[in-house]
Each structure stands twice: as C-alpha cells, then as structure tokens.
Amino acid sequence: MTTTADYGEKIPNNVDLREDRRLQRALESWQPNFLSWWDSMGPSLPTQDVYLRTAVNVGREGWAHFGHVAMRDYRWGIFLADRKEDRRIAFGQHKGEPVWQKVPGEYRADLQRLIVIQGDTEPASVEQQRNLGATAPSLYDLRNLFQVNVEEGRHLWAMVYLLHAYFGREGREEAEELLHRNSGSEESPRILGAFNEETPDWLSFFMFTYFTDRDGKYQLGTLKESAFDPLSRTCEFMLKEESHHMFVGTTGIDRVVQRTVELMREHDTDDVIAHGGIPLEVIQKYVNFHYSVSLDLFGGETSTNVANYFTAGLKGRWAEERRKDDHRLTDDSIMVDAIVDGTVGQTEVAALVGLNTDLRREYISDCQNGLNRWNRILEEAGVPQRLRLPHAAFNRRVGAFTGIEATPEGEIISAEEWERRKGGWLPTDVDKAHVRSLMQPVHQPGKIAAWIAPPRQGINGKPFDYDYVHLA
Numbered sequence: 058m059t060t061t062a063d064y065g066e067k068i069p070n071n072v073d074l075r076e077d078r079r080l081q082r083a084l085e086s087w088q089p090n091f092l093s094w095w096d097s098m099g100p101s102l103p104t105q106d107v108y109l110r111t112a113v114n115v116g117r118e119g120w121a122h123f124g125h126v127a128m129r130d131y132r133w134g135i136f137l138a139d140r141k142e143d144r145r146i147a148f149g150q151h152k153g154e155p156v157w158q159k160v161p162g163e164y165r166a167d168l169q170r171l172i173v174i175q176g177d178t179e180p181a182s183v184e185q186q187r188n189l190g191a192t193a194p195s196l197y198d199l200r201n202l203f204q205v206n207v208e209e210g211r212h213l214w215a216m217v218y219l220l221h222a223y224f225g226r227e228g229r230e231e232a233e234e235l236l237h238r239n240s241g242s243e244e245s246p247r248i249l250g251a252f253n254e255e256t257p258d259w260l261s262f263f264m265f266t267y268f269t270d271r272d273g274k275y276q277l278g279t280l281k282e283s284a285f286d287p288l289s290r291t292c293e294f295m296l297k298e299e300s301h302h303m304f305v306g307t308t309g310i311d312r313v314v315q316r317t318v319e320l321m322r323e324h325d326t327d328d329v330i331a332h333g334g335i336p337l338e339v340i341q342k343y344v345n346f347h348y349s350v351s352l353d354l355f356g357g358e359t360s361t362n363v364a365n366y367f368t369a370g371l372k373g374r375w376a377e378e379r380r381k382d383d384h385r386l387t388d389d390s391i392m393v394d395a396i397v398d399g400t401v402g403q404t405e406v407a408a409l410v411g412l413n414t415d416l417r418r419e420y421i422s423d424c425q426n427g428l429n430r431w432n433r434i435l436e437e438a439g440v441p442q443r444l445r446l447p448h449a450a451f452n453r454r455v456g457a458f459t460g461i462e463a464t465p466e467g468e469i470i471s472a473e474e475w476e477r478r479k480g481g482w483l484p485t486d487v488d489k490a491h492v493r494s495l496m497q498p499v500h501q502p503g504k505i506a507a508w509i510a511p512p513r514q515g516i517n518g519k520p521f522d523y524d525y526v527h528l529a
C-alpha cells in the first residue's frame with residue numbers, strides 16, 4: 058500500500074487525518090503550542106530562509122523536496138512508512154500473530170512510556186543546539202544544523218501524533234508535557250541525562266550527532282520492530298531522516314581531523330592551538346566524553362523491564378528479523394559487563410534481561426566505524442597518532458560501572474587518582490575555552506572557519522559556496 062502525503066491540510070500527513078475530525082482538531086490545537094515552543098526554544102539566530110529538505114512522501118525514491126523556506130513555515134508533518142500487508146509479530150510471546158493496529162489494554166502504560174521517552178529526546182536536542190547558529194563555521198554547516206533541528210521537531214510531531222491518536226486524554230497531556238520540559242531546566246528537565254548537557258560548540262555538536270543521534274538510531278531500530286504497527290511505521294520513517302543527522306556528525310569530525318592534520322604537517326607540530334586548530338588530544342577527550350555519556354543512554358546491563366517489553370512484543374532487538382535464533386530467547390544467555398572480584402569483567406545472565414547489553418554492543422561496533430574512518434585520515438596524512446573509543450567502564454554513571462572509576466583502558470583506579478588524572482581524559486575548562494574561542498561565525502557563502510576543512514560536496518548537488526542560508 059502506497060500513501061502520498063496530503064499537503065493541502067494545515068498539518069501535512071499521510072495518515073488520512075481529515076477522516077478523523079476529532080484527532081485533526083486536537084492536533085491543530087497542539088500546533089500553535091509547538092510553534093510557540095519553536096519560537097522560544099528553537100534556533101536563536103534570525104534567518105530569512107534556509108535551503109531545507111522537507112519530507113513529502115515515504116517511498117524509496119523521491120521522498121524529500123529541497124528548497125529555501127522560512128524555518129517557521131517548515132511543513133512539519135506526520136508521516137508513517139507504508140503499511141506492510143499481513144505483517145506479523147517477529148519476536149516474543151506473540152511471535153507469528155498479526156501486528157496490532159490498536160494499543161492492547163495490558164500494554165498501554167508501557168507503550169505510552171516508551172513513546173514519551175523517545176519523544177522527549179527530539180525537542181531536547183533542538184534546545185541543546187539553539188545557540189549554535191551564532192558561531193557556525195560556514196553557511197553549509199549552518200544549513201545542516203537547521204536541517205537537523207527541523208527534523209528533530211518533526212520527530213516530536215511523530216511521537217505526539219501517536220500519543221494523540223492512540224492514548225486518549227493521558228496521551229494529550231503527555232504531548233503538552235513534551236513542550237514544557239526543557240533541556241537543562243532546574244524545575245522540569247528532560248528525562249534522560251545526556252539531553253540535559255549543553256551543546257556549547259560545534260565540536261560538541263558533531264560529537265553529539267555522531268554518538269548521541271546514533272543512540273537514537275538504535276532506540277528507533279528497536280521500536281521499529283514493535284508489534285504496535287503505527288509505532289513501527291513511524292520509527293521506520295524517522296530512521297530515514299536520522300541517517301542525515303549521523304552523516305553530519307561523521308563528516309563533521311572527518312573535517313575537523315582533516316584540518317588538524319593539515320595544520321600539524323604545515324607547522325610540523327602536534328600543538329596546533331597556536332595555529333587555530335583543535336589538537337588531536339582534545340578531539341580524543343571529546344570522543345571520550347560523548348561516547349561514555351551516550352553509552353549510559355542504553356541503561357543498565359540488565360533490565361527486567363526491557364525483558365518484559367521484548368516478551369510482550371513492544372520493543373525488539375536491532376535487526377530482529379535478521380537474527381538467527383528463536384526470537385523468544387527464553388532459554389538463552391548472554392555475557393554482560395560486571396565488576397567481578399573487584400575488577401572489570403563479565404557475568405552470564407538470561408538473554409532476556411541482558412537485552413540492553415545486546416543493543417549497546419550493536420551500537421559500540423557501529424561507533425567503531427567512525428574511529429576507523431578518522432584513523433584512516435590520520436594514516437593517510439602520515440601522522441602516528443590514532444583516535445580510539447575508551448573502555449565501556451570509563452566515565453560511566455549508569456549500570457555496572459557506576460560505582461567505580463576506570464581509565465580509558467578499563468583499569469579500575471581510586472577516586473583520588475581519577476580526580477588527579479581525569480583532565481587528561483575528559484575536556485577540561487581550558488580545552489573547552491580554547492574550542493569556544495575558535496567558534497567565530499563565518500556566514501559568507503564559500504568561506505569557512507580555520508579549524509575545520511570544507512566538505513567534499515555540498516547538499517543535494519549544490520556547490521559548497523551555494524547560498525544555503527539567508528540571514529535576517
């Protein structure tokens with residue numbers, strides 16, 4: 058079944074919103090609240106228009122349209138991937154049964170919670186990034202930032218649609234709350250820790266889109282498997298947009314590393330600070346920080362809640378249907394990280410309770426691809442240094458390693474030693490101040506800041522010096 062988006066409506070959608078007047082009215086009354094949230098918490102840099110991608114369809118080809126639009130007039134819409142006829146539940150106790158088009162009463166509270174947690178991260182990242190426009194290294198980068206921002210706004214719409222359409226009054230209340238909680242707020246912070254951290258500079262932004270948006274990819278991947286079909290279809294389409302966010306992170310860090318090695322070679326020094334670059338050592342510290350806080354987002358090594366979600370069919374594994382096992386896991390086991398006899402080790406648990414570990418492992422091996430890529434840039438430039446992912450025990454505040462401190466190699470150290478040495482592993486105030494000092498805006502087409510290399514290509518076939526953004 059192929060659906061085309063309806064753009065004649067106030068809220069573009071491919072869910073036949075006009076057929077359900079009550080739902081349409083409820084969402085249309087949420088829309089002004091969304092816009093006032095966008096006005097007060099969205100990008101703070103005033104612009105006339107931005108060269109943006111807008112989702113117009115959900116098929117494989119031609120799903121997006123590119124053009125200059127005033128950001129406030131962006132057509133945030135509701136798009137679900139096409140429904141698969143006869144889709145069956147792929148895992149858990151209901152494996153083989155038809156998927157659900159309505160929320161089963163016994164899973165209502167859990168499904169609502171999963172949707173709220175996912176929904177909360179989407180506007181949170183817009184809030185975290187709201188002031189970055191003022192220091193963009195190029196118009197190309199500025200455009201990419203805004204693209205990520207409007208799409209995270211659309212992802213909020215995606216979750217709010219599910220809450221309004223399937224969870225009644227409670228769902229509508231939760232949809233309001235998604236606009237009331239704010240990143241870093243004292244009274245009502247965002248739900249997850251990493252989404253209350255600030256994104257104060259562009260190196261942090263690229264790290265965030267590489268490591269933290271990638272966590273989002275894996276969470277969406279598990280929800281895409283859900284037996285609740287509207288949630289599955291929503292997440293499938295979100296994943297499509299999400300891949301651009303990770304592209305921004307991957308290539309952003311590529312370009313920082315590239316520029317750093319250029320400066321290292323040009324001036325024959327590792328200390329590129331004096332030459333306006335970011336030293337590899339500082340890039341490594343940013344990797345250490347963003348990777349470790351993103352590992353925390355996967356939760357504890359073991360979780361009975363997640364076991365129950367899987368058994369119930371609410372949330373599957375990454376690439377569930379490609380797994381070669383019984384998809385019920387009632388007799389399987391998994392090794393998970395643990396402190397064993399005072400050292401970093403592993404312990405065996407039932408596969409069902411270890412599902413957070415399974416997902417985190419998929420994520421870790423995906424993260425390694427970026428490191429390989431950046432190390433190729435170093436290798437090709439003929440510099441001996443390499444970047445690496447720190448050990449899973451490093452700087453953790455959630456799970457088995459919460460109570461200990463460990464080096465990036467995974468060796469347990471005392472709290473005193475951690476305090477003494479952590480400045481060598483995590484960005485210090487001096488490092489952050491240096492990075493921030495480089496964040497001078499470059500807002501002329503075709504120009505770029507000195508700490509980052511230009512991209513190999515522009516967006517949608519446009520050149521790098523295209524006028525991607527018209528400032529106000």
Ligand SMILES: [Fe+2]
Nearest residue numbers: 179209212273
């Ligand atoms: Fe998102």
Ligand SMILES: [Fe+2]
Nearest residue numbers: 270273299302
């Ligand atoms: Fe994203």
